[in-house]
Amino acid sequence: MKNIGVIGCGAMGKGIVKNLIKNGYKVFAYDPSADALAICEELGAIPQPSPYEAGRQAELVISSLPGPGIVKDVMMGESGVFAALKPRSFVLDMSTIDPVTAQELYSAAKEREVHFYDCPLSGGPKGADAGTLTIMVGGDDRYIAEIRPVLESVGKDIFLLGSSGSGQVAKLCHNMLVALITAGLGEAFAVGEKAGVSRSQLAEVIQSGSAHNRVMSVFGENILKGTYENVLFSLEHMNKDIHLYAETAGHYSEDSPLGQMVCSLYEKAMEQGKAKLDSSAICERIY
Template sequence: MEIIAVIGCGAMGRGIVKNLVKSGYRVYIYDASEAAVRYCEELGAIPNASSYQAAQQAELVITSLPGPEIVNNVMLGAEGVFAALKPGSFVLDMSTIDPKTAQNLYESAKGQQVHFYDCPLSGGPKGADEGKLTIMVGGDEVHVSAFRPVLDSIGENIFLLGPSGSGQVAKLCHNMLVAVIKAGLGEAMTVGEKAGLSRGQLAEVLQSGSAHNRVLDVFGDNILKNEYENVLFSLAHMSKDIHLYTETADYYQADSPLGQMVSGMYQEALKDGKGNLDSSAICDSGSKIIT
């Protein structure tokens, strides 16, 4: 497997492209953003006029897209990725979507003799750039060995989790916990500041005790400065993911009181105009606490 198409070359996709090219793959790309395409072209990727055209030339397609609706639009229909691919080809969707959509796409791909896997990511743009992503894989395990080298070229921790949709369930559960931790940090930092502690003092205590968390390691610079223009993962995207988490909980008939609560907090932050800030802006000392 030497020829790969990457559709979606944004913050995550460009790191994926970089490491695929570095690993010796021939990489065709498509993105609606001309700037994203130019950036990846400079890395050695080959631009295409559409996702259909990029997929036509590939044995395996990786997609990194904003959400379920656009993933459906890119995959399905006469000009969709599934229609463009030869039988026996692979699609690894590295977007964050809901498991129901992933399962439906798996069935649609199967009808066209294409192997579809949900492969959402963790590690952010930095992890993508360094080829150190965590990849959560849902789909038929029997075929994974065929594309495992592709995963290894962009990821450091690969988890084969079960049937279609399993990767998305893991990713949404992961992001729900990240969202809850960020909201908790925001409240704790605000209370600490009101009582006279600096954010730095409190963070040092937290990271030395049982409350130690990687969220503060990754997003700490934003949180400690109480400045959120440095976007590692946008608040709008986190809000979308937590909404998908609550929908997934409903789909599986599971209670999600914490998910519902934190989803409300992120929705309120969106209304306050913080969608384009980093998701750690939920820790803004001016944020409202929603109960």
């Protein structure tokens, strides 16, 4: 497979495009933003006027889109990607959606003899640009060898987790924990400051003790300095993901009291106008 369509060329997609081209793939790119397409063209991609056209010229399509509804529209619409692809083509959906939608897409693709994998990501725009993403893969393991070179072109740690939807389950569980830890850090730092221990002092203790966590490594500067305008992963995207987590827990009849609590905290932050700030803005007082 040398011809790849990339649909969604924003913060994550442009890094994916860059590393596919770097690894010798011919990339046909689509994004509704002319600016995003122009960046991809500068990187060496060939802009396309629609998802259908991006898929028509490809043997494999990667999508990086905002949520379940738009992924379904792009893939399953009358002029969608599934209709454009030849039999035995592949779709690697690197969006974060819910596992039920992923399974629905897998079944719809299978009817057209297209192989669909849910492949959500962790690592953010920096990881996408560096080609060091963590990729969580759900789908038919019979064809993993065929897609592995593409995955390895954009990611470093690749987890093959099982049947369709399992990649999304892992991503949603992962992001719920990130959200929970971030909110916990905000509370702990607020208490510490009131009691006379600075954020920087407490951060050193946390990172050298049993509470050591990677959230501080990634978002620590924003949390310690209050630079929430430096968006590494927006609060509105985190809010979307943790609500998908809560829906998934409900679908599988599993109680999720911590997940529900985190959803409530992020909803309050959304109501206070923090949607476009970094997700670490949850550390600001929201009560």
